[in-house]
Amino acid sequence: MGMYVLYVLLGWDPKFNLIQVCHSVARSLGLSSVEYMLDALVFYTVFLSIWEIGKQLFAANKIDKRLAVYRHEQLTQEINRKYNEGNQDFTVISCLAPIAVTMGFLNPKIILSTGSVQSSGYK
Template sequence: MFKRQSSTMLIMSLIISGTIFLQMVLYFIAKVVGWNVRYNLVAACHSWMKAIGLSSLDYVLDVLVIYTLFFTLWKIASQFYHAVRMKKRFEQYRENRLTIDMDRTYGEGQDSFIVISHPTPLAITMGFIRPKIVLSTGLMNLLTEDELKAVISHEMYHKEHRDPLSIFLMALCSSIMWYIPILKWCNQKYRIVKELLADEYAIEKQQTSVNLGSALLKMLKVSKHEKMPFAYASFADTSVNYRIDYILNPLREIEWKLPVKMALVSFTIFSLICALFIYALMLA
């Protein structure tokens, strides 16, 4: 159930955002190099506005396109800047012996972990292409061996499925396409579903939810949960209420009702854009 929900939300968000964003990119290129894009939906907006006497809104549309493209580039650049900066900080506190032990024990000899010397309990997965699991000595001192294994299994799910990348893409889609509100709803629910899937994986690994639940409660008591300025998957700062409910009753299915009003507004906006594109085709 959770896998289907996460895949549906990710695919839907990427299709909606990708369709609009691609058209904006083509339109921007056409403006810069003087290429005649007759089948572009943003160009169709211009034609449609002129047809109904709203040609002055062309400038508004240009601003929206430029804003979207540059905001996207800024978000991507900011993500990489903060991720590289934080990785360098982690390397400064790196515990080489513990890192090697973790890679041998849980990472099958691969470079999968970074253990840092820090009193704050920390367990996150970061990185897009080759994600790594970052654990702190504060976490290892706080948890029992079985609890630590549960946390590691949770983060291994995020690593194997490259969740930091998909989480970033969902957040990017919802922020740059703010005029399609269903994307924001999908982004919020997607993060919850991903955490539940990682919990499910950890519970299946140990055949019990006791260790995962006790680890989560311990971390909630001592952690401050400060958000980091880059995309990552964390063990104890997302969807806590849903996760506790699921850990207490793993057999219970959690479903969300699609917000009808939000979905209708989003569908109307997206349909209008598609209609403008069809209109452009008819004029060709």
């Protein structure tokens, strides 16, 4: 779909595009209105995908800011040093409940609570 959008908007000519094949079949059957519906469907799908990705990135940024308030710096640094050679892929938050989640698409992180770290027998 992305290739077809580039084809329509920028004139980029891919070697093979399934949507172009569908267009030629619709034309050969005399259903030219189907071409417009297919174009609308493709553009709607691409727009909706971009919109949803944007919403997810915004929500991830928002929750990351909220979790920063509860960040336990000492445990975060210790666990990253011990298990991840100093990279900042682990974040420990102050919470007695055992919580372990992953978060992020472009820059994934593992979020652990102090409750899960203590119940695992760390230290």
